[in-house]
Amino acid sequence: MSQGNGQYGSTLPFAAWGGAFTPAELDRIEAYGDGLTTAKATVAGDAPQGKEDDASRISRTAWIARNAETDWFYVRMERIARTLNDQLWQFSISGFSELFQYTIYNGQEQAYFDWHVDQGFVEVPRKLSFSLQLSHGSQYEGCDLQFHAGRLVETAPRERGVVIAFPSYVLHRVTPITSGTRKSVVIWITGPKFK
Amino acid sequence: MTEENRLAMLTFNAWADAFTPAEIDRIVADGDSLMPERVQLAGTAPGDHVAAAERLRITHTAWIDRNPDTLWLCARMQAVAQSLNDQTYQYDLRGFSENFQYTVYHGNEGGHYDWHVDHGPLPAPRKLSMTVQLTDPSQYQGCNLEFCAGGNVEIAPRDRGTVVAFPSYVLHRVTPITAGVRKSLVVWTTGPKFR
Numbered sequence: 001m002s003q004g005n006g007q008y009g010s011t012l013p014f015a016a017w018g019g020a021f022t023p024a025e026l027d028r029i030e031a032y033g034d035g036l037t038t039a040k041a042t043v044a045g046d047a048p049q050g051k052e053d054d055a056s057r058i059s060r061t062a063w064i065a066r067n068a069e070t071d072w073f074y075v076r077m078e079r080i081a082r083t084l085n086d087q088l089w090q091f092s093i094s095g096f097s098e099l100f101q102y103t104i105y106n107g108q109e110q111a112y113f114d115w116h117v118d119q120g121f122v123e124v125p126r127k128l129s130f131s132l133q134l135s136h137g138s139q140y141e142g143c144d145l146q147f148h149a150g151r152l153v154e155t156a157p158r159e160r161g162v163v164i165a166f167p168s169y170v171l172h173r174v175t176p177i178t179s180g181t182r183k184s185v186v187i188w189i190t191g192p193k194f195k
Numbered sequence: 196m197t198e199e200n201r202l203a204m205l206t207f208n209a210w211a212d213a214f215t216p217a218e219i220d221r222i223v224a225d226g227d228s229l230m231p232e233r234v235q236l237a238g239t240a241p242g243d244h245v246a247a248a249e250r251l252r253i254t255h256t257a258w259i260d261r262n263p264d265t266l267w268l269c270a271r272m273q274a275v276a277q278s279l280n281d282q283t284y285q286y287d288l289r290g291f292s293e294n295f296q297y298t299v300y301h302g303n304e305g306g307h308y309d310w311h312v313d314h315g316p317l318p319a320p321r322k323l324s325m326t327v328q329l330t331d332p333s334q335y336q337g338c339n340l341e342f343c344a345g346g347n348v349e350i351a352p353r354d355r356g357t358v359v360a361f362p363s364y365v366l367h368r369v370t371p372i373t374a375g376v377r378k379s380l381v382v383w384t385t386g387p388k389f390r
Contacts, residue, residue: 056346092390116345117205148343148366151251151309167389169364171343194362194389195287 013149014166020080021161030134033102036062056114064100081189084165093191097124101186105143105177112176118168126168126188136160140180147172206342206349207361213275214356223329226297229257247305258294276384279360288386292319296381300338300372307371313363319385321363327380328357335375342367
């Protein structure tokens with residue numbers, strides 16, 4: 001595992017790790033995700049099972065189960081997560097209590113996900129969130145992953161293969177996609193609630 | 196967890212009438228006697244020639260230290276913090292490692308404090324922030340303490356004597372004051388970094 005670009009400046013609310021996956025590995029993840037049926041995403045809210053809520057989110061998601069075909073991906077992500085956590089946050093983390101979420105933003109649907117935090121509506125607290133960029137930044141317009149932890153909004157790198165990591169309490173969004181398709185995998189590592 | 200509790204976890208918790216009117220008068224008299232100094236933070240465009248609205252922050256502040264006259268105030272804030280922490284957050288808190296900040300917003304100079312979070316690269320990180328409302332809401336316009344954790348911006352109660360508490364990582368701001376003067380006391384509870 002190479003660290004590539006490593007983390008961005010420590011004052012940013014997120015870290016970015018390039019080069020954690022080879023192009024062939026990214027192709028493999030993408031092919032697996034595309035093979036899953038993607039449902040229109042729900043946003044956790046009033047309804048116990050979540051609700052479709054176009055006001056805050058339009059995207060398509062599928063869940064990547066842990067199995068013989070995907071185990072290597074879970075193992076790799078856990079190493080990335082633990083390494084970044086050891087270096088930057090030292091949060092108490094347990095592991096992946098949720099499946100990885102394969103997420104597609106489609107230009108024709110003008111998909112987006114408005115400002116939100118990843119905490120709050122799940123039984124096992126999410127501590128760190130990760131987004132793996134699967135599409136080349138040149139394959140779509142808009143669809144920036146952005147963070148708001150200060151006066152300025154910060155934009156995450158778009159390069160294919162970059163893992164972006166952030167504490168799950170940080171406010172973030174995905175801006176509307178205006179053309180093309182952006183694919184990503186969203187991962188949460190959970191643990192005891194913040195102390 | 197109730198919906199109300201969830202919201203409190205994500206944004207703020209309010210404790211009405213934490214102080215009597217006489218006690219508030221005493222805090223205001225103490226704070227005013229310290230002659231709060233103007234604090235102006237440029238934010239994105241440094242220099243003196245920045246329009247008021249462009250600045251990150253325009254306030255007057257003074258620091259209330261721990262002394263025989265203010266022990267009662269420290270004790271009260273300690274009790275409020277501990278109760279709220281026991282009820283809602285269960286953070287590992289160790290006390291106040293910074294003085295209390297007496298903060299005044301003036302309507303005639305566009306006082307405000309744009310979006311920010313309170314934790315910083317400190318040896319004792321801020322974990323639970325508290326604001327005491329010291330001015331009757333009829334005495335000023337604007338100057339709302341607001342929170343954003345996605346969805347709607349939440350406005351804190353303005354009532355005099357209310358303590359508004361929130362995790363220091365939650366994005367918040369004070370909107371521009373358009374008339375009158377708003378006085379407040381800002382207190383940070385610190386402890387080992389979140390884990």
